[in-house]
Amino acid sequence: MADVSRLPWAITDHWDWQVHAACRGMNSELFFHPDGERDPRRSRRVADAARICAGCPVREPCRDWARRVNEPYGVWGGESEQERRAHLSRSHH
Template sequence: MADVSRLPVPVVAHWDWQRHAACRDMDLETFFHPEGERDPARSRRVARARAICAGCPVQAACRGWAHRVEEPYGIWGGESEDERRAALRRRRSPRTAA
């Protein structure tokens, strides 16, 4: 009998959390910056996106996915591009002995 444990998970199981996202079917420009966007417009857009994410039932799954794939763009799980880059740097930095 074939060892099926090494097969990839079904796609629907991998992406099903997105069906429950608060941002589903919303304007992408709320979560991804338009060309040439600068503060204070950027700050307002990010605040709107975070407010949507704050009430989302799949916020943790969304943020986890963005971290796993090292998503470089947009607001995912209420976290900005800069916040994800900082988290990635922390994960990759050598740990110093305490």
């Protein structure tokens, strides 16, 4: 029998958390700003997206992924673009 212990893990193992996301199937415009969006509309949209993320069973892996890849756009795991940048700048100091 072949020794499969040295084979790489299935790529789906890396992404399976997305299947359980509360935002799955929702309009992505709630999580990503349209061109030219400004406050207060932007703040309301981000707050609405964060409320969905707050009850999401995969909030932490989502947020951690966005931080790890330095995702520049959108609300991921309840964090806005600005919150992610602030977290990354604090963690690098």
